[in-house]
Amino acid sequence: MYKILTFLLVLVVAAFAGPQKNSDKTIKKKEVKATEHAMIKVPxxxxxxxxxxxxxxxxxVEGVESIDINVDKKMAHVSYNPDEVKIEDIRAAIANSGYDADDVxxxxxxxxxxxxxxxxxxx
Ligand SMILES: [Cu+2]
Structure with a gap:
């Protein structure tokens, strides 16, 4: 009887510990994939x-999460993953679409x- 109770206790502990481990993983994943922000002049x-x-x-462009362009200020706010894309590549993509981007x-x-x-x- 005692053995069965111990077994049940282990199961309960495992059930509670399970989801906790998952949330730890989620946090770690977010730390690796840190979004960076940059302002690019689009005159x-x-x-x-x-x-x-x-x-x-x-x-x-792979790694670009979003781009928000202000026509009046002629500025683009870019959110991107620096592990996947460099800011130079984003400037190049803008230039290739027909617009100046900073000094490009x-x-x-x-x-x-x-x-x-x-x-x-x-x-
Ligand atoms: Cu236009």
Missing amino acids: TVQCSNCVKTITTATEK KRDEKAHAALAQCCQLERK
């Missing part, structure tokens, strides 16, 4: 169509393919 952005073009292009100049071919209203003459 040639003019309208919501530009925002859509850049958003689509950058969100295709736009791809002129991509820029020429943008909607007429989104194109901006070099001064």
Whole structure:
């Protein structure tokens, strides 16, 4: 009888300990995958169509979690996983979609393919 009680006790303890271990794992996973944030200057952005073009292009990049572009301030706020992508790669993706990104100049071919209203003459 005592043995059975001990066995049941072990089962109960195991049942409680199980989920706890899982939550520890979840926390560790989050620590590895730390999101970083960066601001990128996008001085040639003019309208919501530009925002859509850049958003689509950058969100295709592995490791980019989100991008939020402010047309008035001409700034892009990027959330990304630094284990998967470097900030230079995000700038390159923006430039390849036809827009300047910080000191990375736009791809002129991509820029020429943008909607007429989104194109901006070099001064
Ligand atoms: Cu535009």
